[in-house]
Amino acid sequence: MFKILKYSFYDLIRSRWSYVYFLFYLxxxxxxxFLNNDVSKAVITxxxxxxxxxxxxxxxxxxxxxxxxxxxxxxxxxQPVKRSxxxxxxxxxVAGSLTLSLVLGLGIPFVLYGLFRSxxxxxxxxLLVTGAFLTMIFTALSFNIALSNENKIKGFGYAVLLWxxxxxxxxxxxxxxxxxxxxxxxxxxxxxxxxxxxxDLSRTLILLKLDISALLGYTGxxxxxxxxxxxxxxxxxxxxxxxxxxxxxxxxxxxxxxDF
Amino acid sequence: xxxxxxxxxxxxxxxxxxGLDLNIExxxxxxxxxxxxxxxxxxxxxxLGMVVPNKGNISIDGHSIKxxxxxxxGINYLPQIANxxxxxxxxxxxxxIKDLRQKPSDEEELITLFGLEPFLNKKLATxxxxxxxxxxxxxxxxxxxxxxxLDEPTSGLDPMAMIxxxxxxxxxxxxxxxxxxxxxxxxxxEEIADEIVYLLEGRIYFKGTIPALxxxxxxxxxxxxxxxxxxxxxxx
Numbered sequence: 001m002f003k004i005l006k007y008s009f010y011d012l013i014r015s016r017w018s019y020v021y022f023l024f025y026l027x028x029x030x031x032x033x034f035l036n037n038d039v040s041k042a043v044i045t046x047x048x049x050x051x052x053x054x055x056x057x058x059x060x061x062x063x064x065x066x067x068x069x070x071x072x073x074x075x076x077x078x079q080p081v082k083r084s085x086x087x088x089x090x091x092x093x094v095a096g097s098l099t100l101s102l103v104l105g106l107g108i109p110f111v112l113y114g115l116f117r118s119x120x121x122x123x124x125x126x127l128l129v130t131g132a133f134l135t136m137i138f139t140a141l142s143f144n145i146a147l148s149n150e151n152k153i154k155g156f157g158y159a160v161l162l163w164x165x166x167x168x169x170x171x172x173x174x175x176x177x178x179x180x181x182x183x184x185x186x187x188x189x190x191x192x193x194x195x196x197x198x199x200d201l202s203r204t205l206i207l208l209k210l211d212i213s214a215l216l217g218y219t220g221x222x223x224x225x226x227x228x229x230x231x232x233x234x235x236x237x238x239x240x241x242x243x244x245x246x247x248x249x250x251x252x253x254x255x256x257x258x259d260f
Numbered sequence: 261x262x263x264x265x266x267x268x269x270x271x272x273x274x275x276x277x278x279g280l281d282l283n284i285e286x287x288x289x290x291x292x293x294x295x296x297x298x299x300x301x302x303x304x305x306x307x308l309g310m311v312v313p314n315k316g317n318i319s320i321d322g323h324s325i326k327x328x329x330x331x332x333x334g335i336n337y338l339p340q341i342a343n344x345x346x347x348x349x350x351x352x353x354x355x356x357i358k359d360l361r362q363k364p365s366d367e368e369e370l371i372t373l374f375g376l377e378p379f380l381n382k383k384l385a386t387x388x389x390x391x392x393x394x395x396x397x398x399x400x401x402x403x404x405x406x407x408x409x410l411d412e413p414t415s416g417l418d419p420m421a422m423i424x425x426x427x428x429x430x431x432x433x434x435x436x437x438x439x440x441x442x443x444x445x446x447x448x449x450e451e452i453a454d455e456i457v458y459l460l461e462g463r464i465y466f467k468g469t470i471p472a473l474x475x476x477x478x479x480x481x482x483x484x485x486x487x488x489x490x491x492x493x494x495x496x
Binding site: 003007011014015070071072074075076077078079080081082083185256257258259260 | 271305308309310311312328329330331332333335337339343344345346347356357359360361
């Protein structure tokens, strides 16, 4: 598996897109720090961008890489290599290089600005950790979609729809249901609904760590009570891990049954 | 020895293999023939584990290959369509396959044989179809393995390369290897094959030597015999 990972990773590191992605974050980090002049505020602005952009990039990149490396995959399948190693290696190559772009691109400007001397370091680390999780989750989801759809156009369509659903539509439905059922106690419902969407989960997690739960409004208090505690933090991290592991598991399982 | 028992494979509604039985003894050149869509590539990919059969069993040297991958260490495979990662150079591709296989290889000799030196530092995407096929041949002959599977090895080759390929196949046969190949060029088959396996509608329609085939159909050339075979009753 590590050999496949190595080749996928080098292949991606050499490609232009990794640099574009890296330079984008680098520029974003510098611009935000320069305009805000305040690490904590920059972290909040960054969060809003990361929450939407990281899943999108992970999805598009994942689907694109999977379809583009069809030849590479077919070549490997005839070699004495385990199937799960091929797909896991490619997946980790993509997710790894994207995460590296994110962490280095944002990390460098913040470190240069004096992150280590600021108390925002934990908020910032949490931001990077959730960013890494979102990359892993959405790359895994997009690999699944690409594996199940031989037709590239369809695969792309489904992947973008998935992103749109989790990043935009889900929130709309969530808010609507809160309004429709406002007469009922909705604390548990909203907690669970948040857990089932990795984007919402990450946003809530970061907002609460940043101590601006007022932004959450209605159920803010409940969330604060839940996520603020160690237990809440652990449960949400566990959910993020589950969101990562389940698609990877399906990827391995499905790849074993596929014909090439 | 490769033993295939009651192999079934469906792609959607399209039944490609319908209970195929085949034994291939080790040593010799076997040509798998049949019309387009008769399941030749599916059969080969089944042996390689790239296609997962719906029913039936394939075993090599007495071991079932289901969900296994180690056995591929003993197989050299030349795919029908030479699809390579386009952004790799020829040299890098060869190095990568060597790295994956971790076995001694003699690619130098093959590169000289097919005149590939000028292309070693070129990216695979820029190569012509015939040159890609030559790279494909180098990759599938550079390891010393007992089973060699060639899916349409002649496609896109110039006459010189064709002659080299035939010599190469004969040389490997002399070492006691088993070579399984498909081709639509009957002249090529007639020249090199020891035995013919004819596939029709997902089953083995004929298996035997070339003289036996000619005798059965009453024809004098393999081309005509193959064309006539479908009108004679099945003979396995």
